[in-house]
Amino acid sequence: MSNMPTLSEKAMKQKESKRKTRIGVLSSSGHLAILASLLLVGCLSKEEYSQEDIQALIDKEVEIKLQNYTRIKNERCQEDLIKEANRLADSVMVAEAFFDRDTAFRPPKPEKPEKPTLKTLKDTVRLKPLFDRSRLREPLRDSSIE
Numbered sequence: 001m002s003n004m005p006t007l008s009e010k011a012m013k014q015k016e017s018k019r020k021t022r023i024g025v026l027s028s029s030g031h032l033a034i035l036a037s038l039l040l041v042g043c044l045s046k047e048e049y050s051q052e053d054i055q056a057l058i059d060k061e062v063e064i065k066l067q068n069y070t071r072i073k074n075e076r077c078q079e080d081l082i083k084e085a086n087r088l089a090d091s092v093m094v095a096e097a098f099f100d101r102d103t104a105f106r107p108p109k110p111e112k113p114e115k116p117t118l119k120t121l122k123d124t125v126r127l128k129p130l131f132d133r134s135r136l137r138e139p140l141r142d143s144s145i146e
Contacts, residue, residue, distance in 0.1 A: 015079055037061050 037058055 012079075012083060033061060033065060
């Protein structure tokens, strides 16, 4: 297999990076919402608004936070579910491909041939020595010295 990621792996990585970005935005927007709620409570604590109105605004912000949290949690669960389903589908496909191999038209393995009998040849040529023995016993002389 190649090291190149498939299309589904690329899509999963993009979704993962988007999810991390959303989580970062959620945490920073969470801090921002809490700060806004405190400022709202501080500014609205004058006698212009009643305690019930202030509590209603806080409850509304909390409800929005909970909806965002559940939406993000559901998206994460769905992405994890899709990853697991892809993994299982891939393993099932590999198993089916392994067990459904078609070997019907494969030729049978050839039989091992018998060992041939060795034929011995009659040697009719006499061997001659490569070197003359009388010259081998003489010391070698350098022709350049003479």
